Amino acid sequence: MTKLLSETYKKTKYKLRDHGSRSVNDLKVVIDKVEPDRMIDFYGQGFIINDFEDKVARILGKEKAVFFPSGTMAQQIALRMWCDERKIYRVAYHPLCHLEIYEQDGLKKLHNIETVLLGEKDRLFTIDDLKKIGTDISTLLIELPQNCIGGQLPTWDELSEILVYCKENNIKTHLDGARLWEAAPYYKKELNEICREFDSVYVSFYKSIGGVAGAILAGPEEFMNQSKVWKRRYGGDLISLYPYILSADYYMTRRIEKMKIYYEQSMELAKHFNSVNKIYTIPKIPVSNMFNVHFSKNIQNLESMLIAVMKRVDVGITPYFNELEDGYVFDISIGDAYGKIPKGKLDRCFDELNTQINKIM
Incomplete structure (x- = not known):
């Protein structure tokens, strides 16, 4: 080719x-609609970033949200924190998970976390696949929809059964919601209902939303406060992120519906x-x-x-x-x-x- x-x-x-x-015009359209003297964010603080974080936290139904420059950073941090909490450094996910095929083994190399692949590459994993690996994992990552196999989704009952099993066996659940917005019409449910039983959630703003870049990680307040420490360790606490935030807010507002x-x-x-x-x-x-x-x-x-x-x-x-x-x-x-x-x-x-x-x- x-x-x-x-x-x-x-x-x-x-x-x-x-x-x-x-094109550059994607950002220019956004900037042209913002009052010129609006204050920007400074190292994760300021109305422009904190108001947007609160807005997305409400949409996802979580206590708190933190804006990250990339989903790769947000998800690796989330999984590391759940492993630290459980003292079990094993996570499970689909064989075509983004962390497995696009991130140069970041989770393994940076955090020494063992990964367990569930099911086969050409299908969604099932509750039976999960039961076969036992319960010696800290976290199960579920991607909704599953990008690399055509945006497939489990039925609501299948998803609920997996989430209940994890809660019963003290396994944390993390939602890779890079394209979560796209799952709502099929489930015919609000985003906060889809996210409710997940311990943490990540969403992207440059894929289906079409923003410049950026992501949100959302979950319990204490968990999210700790994520800010890891964000600084990763070099993600940039002096300002307002171009990402403004475009994320603008295009999310226009495209989520x-x-x-x-x-x-x-x-x-x-x-x-x-x-x-x-x-x-x-x-x-x-x-x-x-x-x-x-x-x-x-x-x-x-x-x-x-x-x-x-x-x-x-x-x-x-x-x-x-x-x-x-x-x-x-x-x-x-x-x-x-x-x-x-x-x-x-x-x-x-x-x-x-x-x-x-x-x-």
Whole structure:
């Protein structure tokens, strides 16, 4: 796969995924709406940061929240603190957890914490997977939705059963809610209800929210006070974080209520993909605003075909794909961009995709 695929995607007028191309204007729009003399934050203190922390704590139903420059920092700190409290330095999570595949073994190298992988890579872990490993773990991390397998979610009953089991066995539960906002429409519950039985929760502001960067860690007051100490140890207590906070607040306010629309649009888009020869989605019917798109292995010159289709219809399908043993895959996450595509152009995109695949089969 060459850079040409990504470059072609960027040049298209319309795009299937996310909120469209990111630029400096994403922050400029926010800054232009703020009074020029508004006081900024200073080493984690000030109305601009503390009011936002309180606001998100209320949304998540937790006693206290702390703003972090990154989710990687927030989650490693949370798991370390739960391990310290339990005096058990073992945590369990899905094999495709962010900490396992994207963080260069930070949890293991920085904290000497042993990780236990639950279940298989291509599915959600279950209560039976959890029972098999025993109770000698300090914390169970649950990602909602599970990003790398197409935004899948356990049913509410399955999730509740796991959380009850953990409480009964004195296992702390941490919610990797990088995309938590996207789970609410499927569960048909408020965010504070989803978070209620978790001991700690992390949410991101740059993924589905579309902010510049930043994260919130939320939980019991004393736990969160201690997290500030670790934040300083990690070098995350920057002199000011207001560009992150302002964009997080601005885009969260505007997009958190759109998650139901994104969810409905993801089901519509998945139908389009599943109607094309040699393409299918996982899940077939999405349970969040995201899913994975799979292409058959016997499609020849896939990159050239995608480039040709995107140029012809001016719709960005994907900037990348990964090769698997049995085919190719990329992920789709619905945001504001999808709703801007005229229906006729969307139909033409998939007609053209189907035509070109049939030609090269």
